[in-house]
Amino acid sequence: MNLEGALAHRDNRPVGAYCSIERALDVLSTRSAMLVLREAFYGATRFEEFAARADLTDATTAARLRDLVRTGILDTRPYQEPGQRRRHEYVLTPAGNDLMPALFALLQWANRHDPPPYPPQLTHHHCGQPVSIEARCEAGHPVTTDDITVTAAGPFGLDDPIAPDG
Amino acid sequence: MNLEGALAHRDNRPVGAYCSIERALDVLSTRSAMLVLREAFYGATRFEEFAARADLTDATTAARLRDLVRTGILDTRPYQEPGQRRRHEYVLTPAGNDLMPALFALLQWANRHDPPPYPPQLTHHHCGQPVSIEARCEAGHPVTTDDITVTAAGPFGLDDPIAPDG
DNA sequence: CGGCATCCTGTATGATACTG
DNA sequence: CAGTATCATACAGGATGCCG
Numbered sequence: 001m002n003l004e005g006a007l008a009h010r011d012n013r014p015v016g017a018y019c020s021i022e023r024a025l026d027v028l029s030t031r032s033a034m035l036v037l038r039e040a041f042y043g044a045t046r047f048e049e050f051a052a053r054a055d056l057t058d059a060t061t062a063a064r065l066r067d068l069v070r071t072g073i074l075d076t077r078p079y080q081e082p083g084q085r086r087r088h089e090y091v092l093t094p095a096g097n098d099l100m101p102a103l104f105a106l107l108q109w110a111n112r113h114d115p116p117p118y119p120p121q122l123t124h125h126h127c128g129q130p131v132s133i134e135a136r137c138e139a140g141h142p143v144t145t146d147d148i149t150v151t152a153a154g155p156f157g158l159d160d161p162i163a164p165d166g
Numbered sequence: 167m168n169l170e171g172a173l174a175h176r177d178n179r180p181v182g183a184y185c186s187i188e189r190a191l192d193v194l195s196t197r198s199a200m201l202v203l204r205e206a207f208y209g210a211t212r213f214e215e216f217a218a219r220a221d222l223t224d225a226t227t228a229a230r231l232r233d234l235v236r237t238g239i240l241d242t243r244p245y246q247e248p249g250q251r252r253r254h255e256y257v258l259t260p261a262g263n264d265l266m267p268a269l270f271a272l273l274q275w276a277n278r279h280d281p282p283p284y285p286p287q288l289t290h291h292h293c294g295q296p297v298s299i300e301a302r303c304e305a306g307h308p309v310t311t312d313d314i315t316v317t318a319a320g321p322f323g324l325d326d327p328i329a330p331d332g
Numbered sequence: 333c334g335g336c337a338t339c340c341t342g343t344a345t346g347a348t349a350c351t352g
Numbered sequence: 353c354a355g356t357a358t359c360a361t362a363c364a365g366g367a368t369g370c371c372g
Contacts, residue, residue: 002291003208005284020276020285021204021269028272029197030364031188038187041311042169047334060365062335072279087334095279100311101299102271103187106194109268110186113238113261119186120318124303125168131303131314133267137290143297145207145258145266152286196344213354223346228355253354 002149024102027071032056036064037103040074040096045089065090073099105133168315190268193237198222202230203269206240206262211255231256239265271299 028034035054044050051061068074073096076088104122111119122131135143194200201220210216217227234240239262242254270288277285288297301309 001207001209019204020273020280020282021200023276023280023282024272025197025200029195029200031191031195032365034187034191034195038185041167042316043167051334057366058335059337059367063365065335095275097311098278099271099275100314101301102268102275104301104314105265105268105271105299106190107186109261109265110189112264114186114189116186116189118318120316122301123315123317124305124307124309125313125315127303127305127307129303129305129307131301131309133271133299133301135267135270135288135297135299136302137293137295137297139290139293139295141290141293141295143290145263147291148266148270148297149289149291150208150286151289152284198344217354223348224355225347225357226345229344 001145004149004151005153027067027073028099028102030064032060032064033067034103034106036061036068037073037096037099040068040090040092041100041103045091046087047090050090068096072096101133104131108133167311170315170317193233193239194265194268196230198226198230199234200269200272202227202234203239203262203265206234206256206258207266207269211257212253213256216256234262238262267299270297274299 028037032054035056036050039050039053042053044053047058047061047065050056050065051058054061056064065074069076069090072093074090075093077091078088107120107122110116111121123129124131135148137143141147194203198220201222202216205216205219208219210219213224213227213231216222216231217224220227222230231240235242235256238259240256241259243257244254273286273288276282277287289295290297301314303309307313
């Protein structure tokens with residue numbers, strides 16, 4: 001892995017302010033957030049589904065759903081069952097849907113390195129082949145960690161590329 | 167998304183015991199763990215590098231490094247600089263390296279949906295093309311959330327596929 | 333059913349000081 | 353440099369009960 005630009009840690013300066021990973025963690029760094037998100041991908045839409053399937057308390061479920069709605073990952077949609085009062089259900093926004101690779105990359109990793117008794121398998125619904133989460137460049141090449149260069153324009157300029165591993 | 171087998175939430179039973187995502191979260195659900203991991207990918211190997219770059223206290227850094235070594239994501243390697251006493255550095259194991267897609271999927275997501283002032287870009291070192299983390303089946307098809315079927319053999323049997331969204 | 337309020341415990345993390 | 357020890361704070365999350 002090579003680092004260039006603002007990401008080069010000159011003087012061991014913290015990179016946080018410019019780091020997208022930290023921004024993602026602001027929303028997803030808690031266990032309950034990831035579990036609620038998992039259930040959204042698995043098809044849950046109602047409060048009780050989230051709480052029961054993710055095995056969280058009502059209070060935690062309510063707090064996490066609120067956070068995920070506030071940050072634009074879930075959206076509430078009103079619905080009304082016959083004879084019932086008006087309620088709302090929780091659905092993934094496009095931004096929420098875009099978290100699929102992140103969530104399933106974790107699933108894939110644990111499947112490989114710390115598999116549960118009955119590892120969940122991901123399959124392409126149309127062709128039946130296994131699905132994997134992988135890094136790939138626009139030219140179509142599979143990419144390993146060592147093949148990646150990280151660059152960022154920034155106030156420190158681009159004139160001082162540093163490759164910590166090289 | 168379709169669910170089959172043990173992952174079908176019959177009776178809204180918690181799926182946790184069989185879920186790889188939870189197992190991954192056991193190691194990575196804290197902010198500091200992800201930040202230490204990020205620095206490992208960015209080339210940090212020594213205690214002070216981790217602490218300074220991730221902007222964590224010494225105590226947190228020490229605890230997280232210990233956890234990540236214990237869970238097989240980092241390994242310690244002895245080294246000795248001339249005139250210095252023997253120390254050790256922290257390097258990614260193969261299992262740790264395998265977390266690259268998970269970490270960069272988060273980076274990619276925040277780059278798209280909550281970009282920092284200077285978003286870090288991932289580039290294929292060999293061909294110069296942008297790198298993305300994506301779901302793809304073995305036949306080579308790009309796969310969206312709706313194209314994925316999740317299956318798991320389990321004690322509940324495979325005789326009751328449920329597709330919550332269909 | 334779909335939440336919210338309150339209390340309580342455990343943990344994540346920072347600040348500071350200390351050790352080898 | 354590479355940590356450990358101690359204290360203090362904030363938050364995650366469970367248990368319980370309330371409310372429309």
